Amino acid sequence: MTKLKIGLFGCGNMGSALALAIGNTFPEIEFFLYTPSQFKAIDLAKKINAKALSTLNEMPRDLNWYIIAFKPQSLEDFNFNFHEKAKLLSVLAGVKISKLQEHFKIKKIARLMPNTPSSIGLGANLLYMDSAFHSDEENELREILKASGKIFKMGSQKDLDLTTAFSGSGPALVFELARIFEEELTIMTQGRVPARDIIAQTFLGSAHLMQSENSFLDLRNQVTSKKGVTHEALKVLVDNDLQGLFNSAFSAAYKRTLELSE
Numbered sequence: 001m002t003k004l005k006i007g008l009f010g011c012g013n014m015g016s017a018l019a020l021a022i023g024n025t026f027p028e029i030e031f032f033l034y035t036p037s038q039f040k041a042i043d044l045a046k047k048i049n050a051k052a053l054s055t056l057n058e059m060p061r062d063l064n065w066y067i068i069a070f071k072p073q074s075l076e077d078f079n080f081n082f083h084e085k086a087k088l089l090s091v092l093a094g095v096k097i098s099k100l101q102e103h104f105k106i107k108k109i110a111r112l113m114p115n116t117p118s119s120i121g122l123g124a125n126l127l128y129m130d131s132a133f134h135s136d137e138e139n140e141l142r143e144i145l146k147a148s149g150k151i152f153k154m155g156s157q158k159d160l161d162l163t164t165a166f167s168g169s170g171p172a173l174v175f176e177l178a179r180i181f182e183e184e185l186t187i188m189t190q191g192r193v194p195a196r197d198i199i200a201q202t203f204l205g206s207a208h209l210m211q212s213e214n215s216f217l218d219l220r221n222q223v224t225s226k227k228g229v230t231h232e233a234l235k236v237l238v239d240n241d242l243q244g245l246f247n248s249a250f251s252a253a254y255k256r257t258l259e260l261s262e
């Protein structure tokens with residue numbers, strides 16, 4: 001990786017996760033970090049090859065890439081005079097490229113939907129970039145982003161927005177399931193077994209098996225013998241329409257994505 005320079009606006013959870021993954025994999029990349037309260041930028045700058053800026057005006061206008069990683073609601077208050085040829089990557093959930101182009105008066109804007117495993121190089125990163133970018137620019141960005149996990153290129157912004165609830169929010173849904181497993185196990189055993197470790201290992205092992213060629217249904221069926229223990233558990237979930245519940249959850253998340261994009 002050549003000596004690229006990246007400007008990051010917003011050093012919260014996602015901005016820091018991305019910068020850490022990229023910065024640790026490619027120490028030759030230099031970051032310029034800006035965040036209004038400064039503290040998070042100063043902290044992050046201690047961990048990677050980066051300079052924490054005190055004011056927005058200190059952000060250079062000739063960097064290779066810029067990343068915006070604040071909440072979509074902060075966009076209206078954020079103004080930076082990008083060079084007209086600047087290349088910008090937005091992680092703002094739901095915010096369309098056309099809105100960003102209008103706001104920043106630049107053309108080259110790509111969208112990325114990372115997730116929290118991106119911080120450890122295991123992210124499912126959704127990427128959308130249109131024809132404003134040359135193929136060498138796309139390759140460069142993909143190379144940088146590989147540091148944070150797998151890249152899934154989306155054919156449309158609609159697909160990126162639809163998939164966000166599954167990959168971007170997905171880890172929270174998985175953690176919620178793990179939390180429920182842990183709590184139920186703790187209650188049923190009255191705390192006699194190491195519930196957290198048992199559940200974490202169960203999810204870890206299952207995630208590894210999911211990397212095999214087998215369908216998720218096959219994997220499920222391998223654990224489910226007729227009239228067996230797992231069968232009873234699954235029956236309760238099916239009878240109570242667990243899939244319908246998830247359908248409502250994903251639909252609600254997509255609705256919120258659309259609201260944020262207005």
Ligand SMILES: NC(=O)c1ccc[n+]([C@@H]2O[C@H](COP(=O)([O-])OP(=O)(O)OC[C@H]3O[C@@H](n4cnc5c(N)ncnc54)[C@H](OP(=O)(O)O)[C@@H]3O)[C@@H](O)[C@H]2O)c1
Binds near residue numbers: 013014035039
């Ligand atoms: N969290 C996730 O799993 C996830 C997944 C995919 C996408 N995203 C997207 O990532 C974005 C950030 O989410 P997050 O969870 O990282 O939020 P967060 O932890 O609240 O971080 C937001 C950051 O934005 C900074 N900020 C606020 N106003 C700003 C401004 N005017 N200019 C520059 N920076 C500003 C904040 O600065 P201070 O620290 O100074 O307050 C903070 O560092 C969102 O758009 C979200 O849609 C998040």
